[in-house]
Amino acid sequence: MAFSSDNVKIFLAVLDGGSFSAAARMLGRVPSAVSMAISQLEAELDLVLFDRTARDARPTDMARALEPDARLLASTLRQLDAHALAMHQGLERKLTLAVAPELLSVPWAKPLAVLAEEFPSLEVEVLSTPQADAMRMLYEDCAQLAVVFERHAGNDREAFQEFSSEMLVAVISPQHPALKAKKRKLRYEDLYDIRQIAVASRDASVSDPRFFLARQIWRTDNHLATLSLVREGLGWAYLPHSLVQAQIDSGALAAIDFDNISNQLRLWVDVVWNKDKPLGLGAQRFIALMREMAPSRRKGK
Template structure:
């Protein structure tokens, strides 16, 4: 016999209610109909699920063995029914989101986690790349939205919402050059002559040159690799403070002290999408969660 959703509903109603009468009230059916349906189910399965008392229906060992599986299936069916309703109301079946590798992923991941709790059956894809690459993926339709640094030139084809902020912080290795020449406070202009390690696209030119200070710079498309290069003394870096907090805490890199200015360039963080592809239900929910600092 193949168990159907109504059989699982009936079984759980009797277990939770403790009697056929309670199950009948919960399912809005006659007690005699519940008793007959359960008897038919037991006959079809070839096992006794309940010991019938005067007022109670006590689950047998066989019923208790089936109970956790029945609850799991019932929960999955409930999620499925809810997802069907959400799809009918316009929920995307799949959403692809981008995160700039230059940024701290923690706020983004918290929002993704909250979105998955709100829509458990939603298929979510997350891509991480330098922000110039992400904006190209966005323009091509490969992703629905991306979280990137904002505040540069405004693209009339894009739409954005402020979701946070961070500061670019200049750091050097604590053990290797050029740290040896920068232990004492220095003028920020002196960084121009020191090699800079930059997180950038493999192929595209930097659209936003604000993080770029050094006349000479080496590129990598990975923030962890950039930090490793700075730590090895291959150059200095200008990275988002939140994204490098753990590395700074190790003491292997340190902030540069400047004589003529502070060390930290505040920049806004935006969620960006295309004007001709407005955010759907899941996209708008993600934006709300991200802006609110989920959970």
């Protein structure tokens, strides 16, 4: 094979420098070594790459034809070196984020743009799954990070960084029978007897009392399915305000105007990881970027 990583570097240096002496200065070598390397490459290729009749080393048409592939190869080799170095320093092959569906609109994706620039070889996988399943993925080593609502109970295996918040509102179809049957505003306790549509794990034994109120609950695994069922008048749901505001404004949904409590449930949003598992460079950098986004009240903690 005529081309190697070294003579590709020399070939491009001569092209960029315009002479063997300029290339030698760029590479920290003597001009004779550069000239000899080019001569050996020409002999192996049986091509004349540079015109030596002039003072400068002028590239021939053959050299210009090879230039694009040579630059691509040099770039690939640099990326390979950077990838190998990053892996040596602890970069994981793949970073998997498990994101609760209700939180797909919060700004967890912004740090990924930074990761893509700093670690271009890092493969990223984003999975949307109910919160309980996202946490289970952490403990089953199927994801390194989970983006979820604050948990109602602590766990000594968890570490977390709070970075945002989300407002949940109870919504229902304006045509739902419960709104028409009552001669008064609904009270919070009325929700117990109205079917609830909830984004939830398939494991019915896993439930968060902040989210699961009704005696009858229909479960979905994503917020869009929940939204569709609520619009059809099949029940009520807690959904992110950012998701439902436009539909409330259009009259497709109604935010429940309770008689005895405010219809607002603001929860903090965390990125969570398993303390028992070492994190790679990508996950560590993602957490650091999330920390920079955290509300000021938390930055000193």
